[in-house]
Amino acid sequence: MTEARAVGTKGMPREEREAQIVDAGTEEFGRHGYGGASMVEIARRVGVTKPLLYQYFGSKDGLYLKCLHRAGDRLTEGVASTMAAGGAPEQMPLAVLGAIFSTFDHDRYAWRLLRDTTLPSTGEIARAAADYQQRLDEFAMIGATQLMNARGLTDGRDIEAIALVWTGVVDSLISWWINQPDEDADAMVERCGRIMKNLFGW
Amino acid sequence: MTEARAVGTKGMPREEREAQIVDAGTEEFGRHGYGGASMVEIARRVGVTKPLLYQYFGSKDGLYLKCLHRAGDRLTEGVASTMAAGGAPEQMPLAVLGAIFSTFDHDRYAWRLLRDTTLPSTGEIARAAADYQQRLDEFAMIGATQLMNARGLTDGRDIEAIALVWTGVVDSLISWWINQPDEDADAMVERCGRIMKNLFGW
DNA sequence: TTTCAGTAACTTACCCTTGGGTCATTTACC
DNA sequence: GGTAAATGACCCAAGGGTAAGTTACTGAAA
Numbered sequence: 001m002t003e004a005r006a007v008g009t010k011g012m013p014r015e016e017r018e019a020q021i022v023d024a025g026t027e028e029f030g031r032h033g034y035g036g037a038s039m040v041e042i043a044r045r046v047g048v049t050k051p052l053l054y055q056y057f058g059s060k061d062g063l064y065l066k067c068l069h070r071a072g073d074r075l076t077e078g079v080a081s082t083m084a085a086g087g088a089p090e091q092m093p094l095a096v097l098g099a100i101f102s103t104f105d106h107d108r109y110a111w112r113l114l115r116d117t118t119l120p121s122t123g124e125i126a127r128a129a130a131d132y133q134q135r136l137d138e139f140a141m142i143g144a145t146q147l148m149n150a151r152g153l154t155d156g157r158d159i160e161a162i163a164l165v166w167t168g169v170v171d172s173l174i175s176w177w178i179n180q181p182d183e184d185a186d187a188m189v190e191r192c193g194r195i196m197k198n199l200f201g202w
Numbered sequence: 203m204t205e206a207r208a209v210g211t212k213g214m215p216r217e218e219r220e221a222q223i224v225d226a227g228t229e230e231f232g233r234h235g236y237g238g239a240s241m242v243e244i245a246r247r248v249g250v251t252k253p254l255l256y257q258y259f260g261s262k263d264g265l266y267l268k269c270l271h272r273a274g275d276r277l278t279e280g281v282a283s284t285m286a287a288g289g290a291p292e293q294m295p296l297a298v299l300g301a302i303f304s305t306f307d308h309d310r311y312a313w314r315l316l317r318d319t320t321l322p323s324t325g326e327i328a329r330a331a332a333d334y335q336q337r338l339d340e341f342a343m344i345g346a347t348q349l350m351n352a353r354g355l356t357d358g359r360d361i362e363a364i365a366l367v368w369t370g371v372v373d374s375l376i377s378w379w380i381n382q383p384d385e386d387a388d389a390m391v392e393r394c395g396r397i398m399k400n401l402f403g404w
Numbered sequence: 405t406t407t408c409a410g411t412a413a414c415t416t417a418c419c420c421t422t423g424g425g426t427c428a429t430t431t432a433c434c
Numbered sequence: 435g436g437t438a439a440a441t442g443a444c445c446c447a448a449g450g451g452t453a454a455g456t457t458a459c460t461g462a463a464a
Contacts, residue, residue: 010413010458017413036237036320038449049415054451118238118320151400157382158397165374172370176363195360198353200402212432212439219439240423251441256425 018056020046023107026067030109033118034064034125061125064113068125071110072132078103079139089146090202093166094193096143100170101177101185111174115167140166220258220268222248225309228269232311235320236266236327263327266315270327273312274334280305281341291348292404295368296395298345302372303379303387313376317369342368 011017024045028037039060043050057063078099087095104110114132119125140163148159177188196202213219226247230239241262245252259265280301289297306312316334321327342365350361379390398404 009411009460012413014412033235033237033320035235039451040449048413050450051416051452052414055414060450118235147401153400155396158393161375161378161393162397162401164378165371168370168374168377169367171373172367173363175370176366180359191360191363194357195364198355199349199364211434211437214439216439241425242423250439252424253426253442254440257440262424 014056017046017048017052021048021053021056021063022066022070025063026071026107026113027109029064029067029116030112033112033116034060034120035118039063061123064125065128067110068113068128068132071104071107071113072128072135074103075100075111075114076132076135079136083139083142089143089150092143092146093202094189094196096139097170097173097192098185098189100174101188104174105185108174108178111170115171136167137163140164216258219248219250219254223250223255223258223265224268224272227265228273228309228315229311231266231269231318232314235314235318236262236322237320241265263325266327267330269312270315270330270334273306273309273315274330274337276305277302277313277316278334278337281338285341285344291345291352294345294348295404296391296398298341299372299375299394300387300391302376303390306376307387310376310380313372317373338369339365342366 021042025037025042028042028045031037039053040050042063043053053063057066079096082095082099083092085095100111114129114136116129119129141159144159144162144166148154148162153159173188173192177183183191223244226244227239230244230247233239241255242252244265245255255265259268281298284297284301285294287297302313316331316338318331321331343361346361346364346368350356350364355361375390375394379385385393
């Protein structure tokens, strides 16, 4: 370890501590939602007290934003590059699932931040979350549109409903996955592929 | 109206008021979850003040339980009778969707009470909610098992995952439906049937 | 090598609002 | 007057947020 720590260091360097807090925050926010999560509880998980969180992140919103952006940016990049790679419409769902699973393999609660229903309806977090949700929805809409067009269907509301159901399916899969710590991302992809092949012939 | 009201009646009879409160409570709990819903807000929607809710239902838990039981019992009955009627495994999903949609056509938030993630983890509501969720999961497991067995698959975890995804799909469909007030239960069933036929060939 | 100032890391003890819950009382009908 | 319906005004705990101080390390002067 090359110690580059400057003067005045008790405990651990800020950067490292911040990372711990964001990790703990992501899990707590993911478990209980923004509204249900408690700053004291997040601090307790890290083994630190509340004021430190406020010193580093300013507010509950500030911490939530950090967690949200980390999760949202990683996800958006992964999905975007997968979809950009292209392929048959029936292959996309599994490919995207693969991207999502490998992105969040060691951070499974992070996905839930993108789908938090306990957020306030106004303010900066509302805007940021709406932004990510819209990007996700757009990906889903593109996929659903390609899928439907390949079959000659064009009803806009059908497509919209399918896109919404798709994100709900991801929700469910991740909820199940959270309770299967032994199953890694690859195993999940394999399982989903097997299921889709058998149920839909995709 | 045959007025059978006894002595001492200001406002409206208790039975009627209770029904109003349960209606409003179901929507508020459905919108914001148990944790996020506020008793004052429910009272405000009804045009009444908080102490009346406590006089009639005892506590937030008491009111939530009333809402939960009404929703849960109606749903369980509807789904149970539909599944008891039997049919090809590929026909069951649409049939069950029909039961759910017609049950909650005028009460669309009620479904969400059965899937509330903001509940406390202990206590009477936790037990009651877990009970309904387990019943729902069992229905889903039965359906998933039949579906998989008909295709020669028996992996228990695959079946479990499918069952979980199924309830998530219902979640998503209802979330979409809530924003489509003009679409009634029959139209929803029609739409879902069309989609399933086109995507899966079911 | 000891001491001591400086600084980042961290905590104790507090404030304030929100929301669940209660009590005593009032209103309006029979 | 009796009774059910309903309310105003309060208590209390939980949780977001803050002010002021303490701890533990560093680097350098004595």
